[in-house]
Amino acid sequence: MPGLCYHAYFATLVKNELEFKREDLINKFYQGNFIPDMFDKAGKNRTHMYIPYSYGFEVPDIDKIYNICKDHLDNPIVFGIYSHLYLDTRYIKEYLVSAFKWDMENGIIINPKNGKSFTKNEFFGSKNTGLYLAYTSINPFLIKDCNLDMNSISETLEMSGIDIFDVGRREKTWKEELKYYLSQDVKYTGDVLDYNELTEKIKMFAKDFVNGR
Secondary structure, rough: OOHHHHHHHHHHHHHHHHHOOOOHHHHHHHHHHHHHOOOOOOHHHHOOOOOHHHHHHHHOOOHHHHHHHHHHOOHHHHHHHHHHHHHHHHHHHHHHHHHHHEEEEEEEEEEEOOOOEEEEEHHHHHOOOHHHHHHHHHHHHHHHOOOOOOOHHOOOOOOOOOHHHHHHOOOHHHHHHHHHHOOOOOOOOOOOOOOOHHHHHHHHHOOOHHOOO
């Protein structure tokens, strides 16, 4: 669910933990971390294999995904795909859902840290409000503070050898998408997401991923 820069940040943490050395393998690993989102809505439903979760959320069926990927994890692209879906699963279950109070009966979402409240439409309504606007406001911080070298990652993402992750990708590239988000002059407020808390959670998830948890 988090965007490109968040997945690149997670990939960087995993790369550093595993002490990847070969640049060609690092590039492929980053590519894999972008692939599951390079589809339209129906395609993302296939790549993420969503199952219902709390408060109307859906999360990747990570056990099913692991069974599909497990014989191919020596391929850095597939390893990256799996890490993307692992992050999505834990991000939703262990960060996003627990970070807010969900008054679903009245369609109100409350950030208990600052008392800010949002209607469901304000929180999820578009890429220009609520949660998605918060993602956009944090992107420059992630790139700068975490030394993300987005320019070194191939714009054309290679095939993984697994059909559900290869067939039906959209024409718009990840770099075109990132350029759009970075072109928006959005001020970080912390009203929705706390940058420091979020990055610390992702660090924890990366360590757990490397340690097989």
